[in-house]
Amino acid sequence: MKTIETINLYKKFGEKEILKNINFSSENGEIIAITGKSGIGKTTFLKCLAGLEKIDSGAIKTSGSIGYIFQNFNLFPHLVVKQNIEIPALNAKIYDKRTISEISEKLIKQFKLECVQNCYPANLSGGQKQRAAIARALILNPEIILFDEPTSSLDPELVKELTEIIKKLAKQNYTILIVTHDIEFAKQTADRILVLEDCKMLGLLT
Amino acid sequence: MGENGGAPEFGVEDLVMKFRKVLAMCFLMVFGTFMFSFKTAALKSEIIVGLDINVPPMGFLSESNEIVGFDIDLAKEVFSDKKVTFQPIDWDAKELELNSCKIDVIWNGMSKTPEREQNMLLTRPYMKNRQIVIVNKNSAINKLEDLQNKTVCVQKGSTGSDAFKNHEISNQTKNIIELENMLNCLNEVETLKSDATVVDEIVAKYYLNGKGLSGSFKILNQEISTEDYVIAVKKGNTELKDKIERGLLTLKESGKAEEISQKWFGTNLFFWEDLELTSTEASNTSKDLSLKPIIQGLWVTFKIFLFTIIFSIPLGLILCVLQNSRRKILKLLLKIYINIVRGTPLLLQLFFVFYGLPYVPVIGGYLTIKDRFLAGILTFVFNYAAYFIEIFRSGFLAVDKGQNEAAQVLGFSKTQALFKILLPQVLRITLPTICNECVTLVKDTALIFAIGVPELLSNTKNLVNSTANISSYIITGAIYLVICMIIVQIFRKLEIKFSCGGKV
Known part of the structure; x- marks a missing residue:
C-alpha cells in the first residue's frame, strides 16, 4: 500500500527552481533515505511533504498523518x-x-x-x-515519520542505536523517510536510497 | 521546576550590605554639595538675585528671552555698583536656595509671612498687594460664600495659597489643587477644570490686562487677604539687608522708584515706610521631621506603579500580537502610536493628556479627564504599553522559527501555538527587559506631579523646603532604592523559576 505519493511536485523559491516535477512514492514499512549535496533541497522536500512549505504545483497524497523529527529537534x-x-x-x-x-x-x-x-x-x-x-x-x-539529518548531532555509537530504533519503527509498519548526507548511515538503515540532484530524484542501488 | 539548583540565594544580609553602600554614597554626595556651595558663597563677587520667572510684571522672561520686570529694574538700581545676576529658581525651594548660598537675594514680589520671617531675613515692605479670587466669566460665583463645595486652585507655595488655606472658606470647598505656576491656575479656571483660583492682584491684573484676557474672567470684590511685598536675604546677612533698604530709600527720594512703577503699572505702587522696623529675631525652632507626607506620597507612587504595570503589560502584549496581523491599517496606526509615544517626553504627554486634550477640535469636550490621577495613570499606561509592544516584539523575534514549525507539524492551531509555545518563551526571554522597565517606571512616577498629583518626591521636596532639613531627601532616596531592589530581586527569582534548565 502506498503511504506517500507525489505527483509532479514542483517548488521554487523566487525564480530559483528547487524541485522539478518529482514523482515519488513509498510503501508501508519502507525505509527510504534521500541524500544529495547540501543546499540542494532535501529539507525543502521534507517540509513540502509535511505541509511546512507550500508547493507551486503538483500534488501530494498521504495515507495518514506525518511525524517530523527536525534536525535540531x-x-x-x-x-x-x-x-x-x-x-x-x-x-x-x-x-x-x-x-x-x-x-x-x-x-x-x-x-x-x-x-x-x-x-x-x-x-x-x-x-x-x-x-x-x-x-x-x-x-x-502518524503513519509516516520524516527524519531531517538525524545523525548530525550524534556520536558514532548513537548512530548505530538510531539505526536500530528506525528499523524497529519500520517493523511496526511506520513508513520512514530520512534526509541525510551520511551515506554510510543511509546504507546501514535504508531499504532504498534516492539522490536529489538537479531538482530531480534519482534512484540509487543499495 | 526542580532543575535550577545552582541559583544563588539572596538573603537579607546582602540587601543590607548593598543598602549601606548606597546610603554612604548618598551622604557623600549631599556633603559634597554643601561643601561646594559654601565655597562659592565665600568667593562671591557678585549679587545673585533668585526669582520665579513666571511672575510678570515683577520678574519674567521677555519675548527676547531676557529677564525683565518691575523688581528687576528696582534691583538693578539698588545694586548699580555691583554685578547682578538674575537666577530663575523653583519657588518652592527658595528658602533652600537662599540657605545654601546658591542665591543672595529673593526679590520677586514676595509677600511677608510669619513663616518666611522665621526662615529668612526680610526687608521692610516696598509694596502692598491683595489676594483676590478669580472665576470664569460665566461662573455663578459672586462672593466668597459661593466657593462652598467648589474646586479652587492655587499656585503652590504662593501667598495666595497660604492665605486661602488659612481663610475659613477653604474648609468648605470641595478641594484645593496646587499647581506649579499662575498661568496653569488661570488655564484651569478658563477650561472650567477648577471653579476659582486665588492669586496676587498685581500679578493677575498685569497679566489679564496685558494679554487682553480680562473678558474671560471675573474678579470677586472680596479679597482673601492683604499683604506686604518684601525682599529676603539669608538669615544673619544684615549687611546686605541694610544695603537694600538704604538703596530703596534713595530710590524713593530721587523719584526713580516712582518712575519705574509708572513704567510697569501706570501708577505709583511703590511704598516705603520710613518707620524704624523693630527687627523680630525669630526663634530658631527647628520643626519636627514628620514622615506622614512621605508615607502618603509613597502610597500614591505605589498606586501609580501598580496600575501602570497591571494595565500596560497586557496592553503591550495584545497590541504586539495585533501588530503581527495582516491588517495594514492596524499596523500603520500602531506604528504611528509607538513612534509618537517613544519620540516625545513623558512629561509632555502628561501635560497634553490633562491640559491639552480639551482643546482638541470637535471631540475635545469628550476627551476631558477631570481626575488628575486618572489622567496620569492613562498616560503612563499608554506610554509604557508602547515600550512593551517593542519589547515583546523583540521577544517574538528571539524565539526560534523552528518552534512554530514544530507546533504546526504537531497539529497545534495558531492560537494554541501562540499561547502554549510562543508566549511562555517570549515572556521568559523578555523578563530582564521588563524588569528594567519596571525599575524605570518607579522613578518616572515622580513626573505625575506635573499635573498636580502629589507623590513621594514632591511631598519630600515640600517637606525639605518647609523644614529646611535635607534628610528627607535621603530617606526618600533610600525608599526608591529599596523599591527598585525589591523589584530586581522579584524578577531575579522569576528568571530563576522560569529558567527551564537554561542559563540565568
Whole structure:
C-alpha cells in the first residue's frame, strides 16, 4: 500500500527552481533515505511533504498523518520531556488525560527517557533530545515519520542505536523517510536510497 | 521546576550590605554639595538675585528671552555698583536656595509671612498687594460664600495659597489643587477644570490686562487677604539687608522708584515706610521631621506603579500580537502610536493628556479627564504599553522559527501555538527587559506631579523646603532604592523559576 505519493511536485523559491516535477512514492514499512549535496533541497522536500512549505504545483497524497523529527529537534524549551511528549495529544484531545499519560509513559519507557522525563530540553544530551522528539512525534500515531539529518548531532555509537530504533519503527509498519548526507548511515538503515540532484530524484542501488 | 539548583540565594544580609553602600554614597554626595556651595558663597563677587520667572510684571522672561520686570529694574538700581545676576529658581525651594548660598537675594514680589520671617531675613515692605479670587466669566460665583463645595486652585507655595488655606472658606470647598505656576491656575479656571483660583492682584491684573484676557474672567470684590511685598536675604546677612533698604530709600527720594512703577503699572505702587522696623529675631525652632507626607506620597507612587504595570503589560502584549496581523491599517496606526509615544517626553504627554486634550477640535469636550490621577495613570499606561509592544516584539523575534514549525507539524492551531509555545518563551526571554522597565517606571512616577498629583518626591521636596532639613531627601532616596531592589530581586527569582534548565 502506498503511504506517500507525489505527483509532479514542483517548488521554487523566487525564480530559483528547487524541485522539478518529482514523482515519488513509498510503501508501508519502507525505509527510504534521500541524500544529495547540501543546499540542494532535501529539507525543502521534507517540509513540502509535511505541509511546512507550500508547493507551486503538483500534488501530494498521504495515507495518514506525518511525524517530523527536525534536525535540531525543536523540543519546546519551556516544557519538561514528559510535557513535550504529551502536549500534542492534549491539544488534539484524541484521548482523555489519563490515557495520554499512560501512552506517554509507554513511549518514555520505549525510548529510555525515564530518568530525564522531568528534565527540561536544555539539560538533555543530543541523543536524549532526539529520542524525546521521536516520542513526541509518535504520540499522535502518524503513519509516516520524516527524519531531517538525524545523525548530525550524534556520536558514532548513537548512530548505530538510531539505526536500530528506525528499523524497529519500520517493523511496526511506520513508513520512514530520512534526509541525510551520511551515506554510510543511509546504507546501514535504508531499504532504498534516492539522490536529489538537479531538482530531480534519482534512484540509487543499495 | 526542580532543575535550577545552582541559583544563588539572596538573603537579607546582602540587601543590607548593598543598602549601606548606597546610603554612604548618598551622604557623600549631599556633603559634597554643601561643601561646594559654601565655597562659592565665600568667593562671591557678585549679587545673585533668585526669582520665579513666571511672575510678570515683577520678574519674567521677555519675548527676547531676557529677564525683565518691575523688581528687576528696582534691583538693578539698588545694586548699580555691583554685578547682578538674575537666577530663575523653583519657588518652592527658595528658602533652600537662599540657605545654601546658591542665591543672595529673593526679590520677586514676595509677600511677608510669619513663616518666611522665621526662615529668612526680610526687608521692610516696598509694596502692598491683595489676594483676590478669580472665576470664569460665566461662573455663578459672586462672593466668597459661593466657593462652598467648589474646586479652587492655587499656585503652590504662593501667598495666595497660604492665605486661602488659612481663610475659613477653604474648609468648605470641595478641594484645593496646587499647581506649579499662575498661568496653569488661570488655564484651569478658563477650561472650567477648577471653579476659582486665588492669586496676587498685581500679578493677575498685569497679566489679564496685558494679554487682553480680562473678558474671560471675573474678579470677586472680596479679597482673601492683604499683604506686604518684601525682599529676603539669608538669615544673619544684615549687611546686605541694610544695603537694600538704604538703596530703596534713595530710590524713593530721587523719584526713580516712582518712575519705574509708572513704567510697569501706570501708577505709583511703590511704598516705603520710613518707620524704624523693630527687627523680630525669630526663634530658631527647628520643626519636627514628620514622615506622614512621605508615607502618603509613597502610597500614591505605589498606586501609580501598580496600575501602570497591571494595565500596560497586557496592553503591550495584545497590541504586539495585533501588530503581527495582516491588517495594514492596524499596523500603520500602531506604528504611528509607538513612534509618537517613544519620540516625545513623558512629561509632555502628561501635560497634553490633562491640559491639552480639551482643546482638541470637535471631540475635545469628550476627551476631558477631570481626575488628575486618572489622567496620569492613562498616560503612563499608554506610554509604557508602547515600550512593551517593542519589547515583546523583540521577544517574538528571539524565539526560534523552528518552534512554530514544530507546533504546526504537531497539529497545534495558531492560537494554541501562540499561547502554549510562543508566549511562555517570549515572556521568559523578555523578563530582564521588563524588569528594567519596571525599575524605570518607579522613578518616572515622580513626573505625575506635573499635573498636580502629589507623590513621594514632591511631598519630600515640600517637606525639605518647609523644614529646611535635607534628610528627607535621603530617606526618600533610600525608599526608591529599596523599591527598585525589591523589584530586581522579584524578577531575579522569576528568571530563576522560569529558567527551564537554561542559563540565568
